[in-house]
Amino acid sequence: MIDATVHRELYRRGANAPAGPLLLVGGVLAVAGLALFVMLVFGDDPQRAWRMFLVDFVFFTGLSAGAVLFAAIQKITKGIWAGPIIRFAEAGVAFLPVALVLFLVLFLGRNHVFPWIEEPTPARGNWLTVGWVFWRDLISLLALFGVAIAFVWNDLKPDVAALRSHASGWRKTLYERIAGGYTGTPDQVERIERRINRLAPVLVLLYAYMFSLLAFDLIMSLSPYWISSLFGVFYFMGSFLTGLTMLGLMMVYWRRALRLHDLIAQQQFHDLGKLIFAFTVFWAYLTYSQVLVIWYGNLPEETAFLYFRMWGEWRPVALLVVFMVFLIPFWGLIWVKSKITPFTFTLFLMISLLGMWFERFLMVQPSFTTGPVLGLPEIGISLGFLGLFLLAYGMFAWAFPMVSPRLAEESLELTHR
Numbered sequence: 001m002i003d004a005t006v007h008r009e010l011y012r013r014g015a016n017a018p019a020g021p022l023l024l025v026g027g028v029l030a031v032a033g034l035a036l037f038v039m040l041v042f043g044d045d046p047q048r049a050w051r052m053f054l055v056d057f058v059f060f061t062g063l064s065a066g067a068v069l070f071a072a073i074q075k076i077t078k079g080i081w082a083g084p085i086i087r088f089a090e091a092g093v094a095f096l097p098v099a100l101v102l103f104l105v106l107f108l109g110r111n112h113v114f115p116w117i118e119e120p121t122p123a124r125g126n127w128l129t130v131g132w133v134f135w136r137d138l139i140s141l142l143a144l145f146g147v148a149i150a151f152v153w154n155d156l157k158p159d160v161a162a163l164r165s166h167a168s169g170w171r172k173t174l175y176e177r178i179a180g181g182y183t184g185t186p187d188q189v190e191r192i193e194r195r196i197n198r199l200a201p202v203l204v205l206l207y208a209y210m211f212s213l214l215a216f217d218l219i220m221s222l223s224p225y226w227i228s229s230l231f232g233v234f235y236f237m238g239s240f241l242t243g244l245t246m247l248g249l250m251m252v253y254w255r256r257a258l259r260l261h262d263l264i265a266q267q268q269f270h271d272l273g274k275l276i277f278a279f280t281v282f283w284a285y286l287t288y289s290q291v292l293v294i295w296y297g298n299l300p301e302e303t304a305f306l307y308f309r310m311w312g313e314w315r316p317v318a319l320l321v322v323f324m325v326f327l328i329p330f331w332g333l334i335w336v337k338s339k340i341t342p343f344t345f346t347l348f349l350m351i352s353l354l355g356m357w358f359e360r361f362l363m364v365q366p367s368f369t370t371g372p373v374l375g376l377p378e379i380g381i382s383l384g385f386l387g388l389f390l391l392a393y394g395m396f397a398w399a400f401p402m403v404s405p406r407l408a409e410e411s412l413e414l415t416h417r
Helices: 004-015 020-041 046-077 086-113 130-166 169-179 186-222 231-257 266-297 300-310 312-333 336-340 342-367 376-399 405-415
Strands: none
Touching: 004 130, 020 046, 020 376, 046 086, 046 130, 046 186, 046 231, 046 342, 046 376, 086 130, 086 231, 086 376, 130 169, 130 186, 130 405, 186 231, 186 342, 231 266, 231 342, 266 300, 266 312, 266 336, 266 342, 300 312, 300 342, 312 336, 312 342, 336 342
């Protein structure tokens, strides 16, 4: 059991997380990225801006939802070890409303992104038309984000209820709104747990289905006559991997910022490292499975998609993705020492996360250009999206407790059994 004094101290630290650096860096990057994007949209090559907008939308939306998915999976599997870090994953939910707005913005530039608008594909019927794509994807995002927000809302309720008497101003109003009449009685605790246990599997199922749909509509449709039933799984599992790596980086950051070295110990580093290692291997398996089946079938309408990404001018990018997403993290995280050492853990996670960005870049860009173009517009817009993510994440950390003593207590009890 956590001592009462330590319990109060954890609440104090969690409720006063130093979100200033995230807000400052995020705000600067977001403003600079937005300014650059607007300049490019109204410049000589607006398509360059819009295609990078799509790359970063599918990357950061997947990253945020993948982090929340981790929290849902821990609830389903009773992963008590993740108690001290689960709020770092749930904070990814703050970017989802931003992603919804970005989706609406994306469709303002639809004529620069989706080739099937100007060159309809009769073989697809109404499936690839603006109305069908927009409304089904919008409804999918609303459903997924709504369940994700409800899930995090309910998991926050006991923690904000314990803090509302110590809060003031807008934070007190917000905490009272979330907590409602929650006082921590056994019946209320049981009711919250039942609600969370219902929302978690629904979130997992919606994530798999809705993100498969987004993969088909926003990425696969860029090559309208290419078909892969595995591509949806490839996209949402890759997004889950980015969510795990983001969580790992945030765990290192908040462990130091909140002085949680006793609470976030080798177990959390080791267990999360093993998860990232496992899904790194699974990403390689999905990649190999997709390439093998398409190449073995040798159908021109299928192999063209891979050919333009694996040979010619795009081959260096494809090799870079393989090295950064699989080979380097595989040989780095296979060792226990590298997983439990913050420096090496951070290094391999940053390589993996950047590699997954290049993977999304490789999925989208060859549908528009014959070779890779990576300059100030691409880097600037991506940093702008990073800024929006950090800004949203920082606002969550500013508003809500980033540590849950009740969940941390469960983890410590498991450790000392």
